[in-house]
Amino acid sequence: MSFYATCTEWMNAGLDERLAAMTETDVRRALGASNPGPLDLLAMLSPAATPHLETMARKASGLTLRHFGRTIHLFTPLYLSNFCTNHCVYCGFNSNNRIPRSQLTMEQVEAEARAIAATGLKNLLILTGDCRAKAGPDYLRDCVAVLRRHFPSVCIEIYAMEEAEYAALAAEGVDGMTMFQETYDEKLYPSLHPRGPKSDFRFRLDAPERACRAGMRVVNIGALLGLSDWRHDAFLTGLHAAWLMERHPEADIATSLPRMRPHVGAYQPATVVSDRDLVQVLLALRIFRPRLGITISTREAPAFRENLLPLGVTRMSAGVSTAVGGHAKSDGDGESVGQFEISDGRSVDEMCAVLRKHGYQPVFKDWEPIFADRGAA
Amino acid sequence: MTKDILTIGGLELTSRLFTGTGKYRDDSLIPGVCEASGSQVITVALRRVDLESGTGNVMDFIPRHMRLLPNTSGARTADEAVRIARLARAMGCGDWIKIEVISDNRYLLPDGYETAKATEILANEGFVVLPYINPDLYVARSLVDAGAAAVMPLGAPIGTNRGIRTREMVRILIEEIDLPIVVDAGIGRPSEACEAMEMGADACLVNTAIATADDPAMMARAFGRAVRAGREAFLSGPGARAGMAVASSPLTGFLDAGTAA
Numbered sequence A: 001m002s003f004y005a006t007c008t009e010w011m012n013a014g015l016d017e018r019l020a021a022m023t024e025t026d027v028r029r030a031l032g033a034s035n036p037g038p039l040d041l042l043a044m045l046s047p048a049a050t051p052h053l054e055t056m057a058r059k060a061s062g063l064t065l066r067h068f069g070r071t072i073h074l075f076t077p078l079y080l081s082n083f084c085t086n087h088c089v090y091c092g093f094n095s096n097n098r099i100p101r102s103q104l105t106m107e108q109v110e111a112e113a114r115a116i117a118a119t120g121l122k123n124l125l126i127l128t129g130d131c132r133a134k135a136g137p138d139y140l141r142d143c144v145a146v147l148r149r150h151f152p153s154v155c156i157e158i159y160a161m162e163e164a165e166y167a168a169l170a171a172e173g174v175d176g177m178t179m180f181q182e183t184y185d186e187k188l189y190p191s192l193h194p195r196g197p198k199s200d201f202r203f204r205l206d207a208p209e210r211a212c213r214a215g216m217r218v219v220n221i222g223a224l225l226g227l228s229d230w231r232h233d234a235f236l237t238g239l240h241a242a243w244l245m246e247r248h249p250e251a252d253i254a255t256s257l258p259r260m261r262p263h264v265g266a267y268q269p270a271t272v273v274s275d276r277d278l279v280q281v282l283l284a285l286r287i288f289r290p291r292l293g294i295t296i297s298t299r300e301a302p303a304f305r306e307n308l309l310p311l312g313v314t315r316m317s318a319g320v321s322t323a324v325g326g327h328a329k330s331d332g333d334g335e336s337v338g339q340f341e342i343s344d345g346r347s348v349d350e351m352c353a354v355l356r357k358h359g360y361q362p363v364f365k366d367w368e369p370i371f372a373d374r375g376a377a
Numbered sequence B: 001m002t003k004d005i006l007t008i009g010g011l012e013l014t015s016r017l018f019t020g021t022g023k024y025r026d027d028s029l030i031p032g033v034c035e036a037s038g039s040q041v042i043t044v045a046l047r048r049v050d051l052e053s054g055t056g057n058v059m060d061f062i063p064r065h066m067r068l069l070p071n072t073s074g075a076r077t078a079d080e081a082v083r084i085a086r087l088a089r090a091m092g093c094g095d096w097i098k099i100e101v102i103s104d105n106r107y108l109l110p111d112g113y114e115t116a117k118a119t120e121i122l123a124n125e126g127f128v129v130l131p132y133i134n135p136d137l138y139v140a141r142s143l144v145d146a147g148a149a150a151v152m153p154l155g156a157p158i159g160t161n162r163g164i165r166t167r168e169m170v171r172i173l174i175e176e177i178d179l180p181i182v183v184d185a186g187i188g189r190p191s192e193a194c195e196a197m198e199m200g201a202d203a204c205l206v207n208t209a210i211a212t213a214d215d216p217a218m219m220a221r222a223f224g225r226a227v228r229a230g231r232e233a234f235l236s237g238p239g240a241r242a243g244m245a246v247a248s249s250p251l252t253g254f255l256d257a258g259t260a261a
């Protein structure tokens, strides 16, 4: 089974006309639905819903409170390597960009781990570019072995893998994976990803499903909003999440809502996703699937992130550096260029203080690795 | 009135409200909730416990007099639940364990089969096992056989917030199962906890409704009172009772007394 059939069916179903035809009645019906369907999601993403954001926000806020309480899970990304064979036109690590490339040695991984662990964080997201020759599965396994000594939860955001490769990492203690489809628009996709392994739209699209089958506990998906029409991509993100939830009720399905940010290289987004647009996406997805985990990244500005707190966010990153080896190095000697620029550079302590000020408990640990150690018993 | 005691695993409890530790905006609210509610039993998800943490640990906020009820939240199989229970005991959390085996994150309904398996293993290892289940008579009976110390049927699927939807099924368990029945999940308001107690439930576990209230301590006090009110209504006479569970036969007992013939 693949989400591909559902994806193409909807992408060819005249989304623009359907979005334009949505009325206030459709929006109201969607808000009242006990189990919202695809058309309800579309209604909530449509221009007809835009005047009703406050009503949507009230509903989304209540659902979030009920399902997730007054807590926000914190994690931080660790960039292991920025070697990349892809040419994603919007990315600072794109192999056309002349930036210093590096990859952490095991000693450096250990140093980064110590620096991050000292902040109290327990949930780590490791990232690499797409370069199997440099950061192959063996390298990742070695890294995970080091990191698991410091963190009960280690998740990956790397190139698309085969199911057996995911299973091998899961056996090492990797408990989550993130995979951004970037855009669900198959026609646009090749122009954004002209060369390299990532140019295979379909292989990437099916990666979250393979991760679920391999036993990953948390599977996080998303589109880079702004690459294509944000309404289309938000809609397909919701459908993709729902599709995975239905087939893999044992997995925690989550989504992130990144939007385009400036970076090295001259690519400018196709559409500008305003704050209001992003809020609409967040609310629509929360109401569509109340148990969906939702992450807001440090691409967003501090004040905006804080305003989003009650609307449906469940996870946030803190103490973020998007450069390879950016945690252990002191600020200022930043040889390495980040993948994208962050707007919210607040430390873990600062984020905790802010969350508490807003009436949220920062949660560091929500996982006991005993669950993942099945193979080790 | 003689003292109304609930005994579970040899422990005598005067409060019939169990509380939890999840979803608080700040764990420092927990002591106030324990005090205001009068609760003596508190559940904590082992996956959240972090004894090495330098940044605050939920265990630090649980008053000493509370009986810890670690739960196996996150377990998808009996095997995982068993391992968590053993880890909880090894970490010094005591012998009580709430078995929660859920492999469907969409509806969060517990898996009765896996739960019964875990219950049997752990009861044999000397744990005081409180399994969380759908209110299903057959599952409950298998839990009795497996050595459970109490049964915790859900009042409604987690997060539905529409009151006690499994009323009739819970009532059957109350009538048929000779173990304490603790209604868990789905209780959103004090009036619903009161209703469960009026029906004859032995206790209620309430977490989300207290933890997410604007004033958790005040809400905890309200729940404490509601549970007491429901219990007293249940004890005070048939007016508040429904169903077929009548231990003696005050109206027709004369038929069996031998003098009626």
Ligand code: SF4
Pocket: A084, A085, A086, A087, A088, A091, A092, A093, A094, A095, A128, A129, A130, A198
């Ligand atoms: S987005 Fe990822 S795959 Fe694409 S160029 Fe950047 S690092 Fe490489």
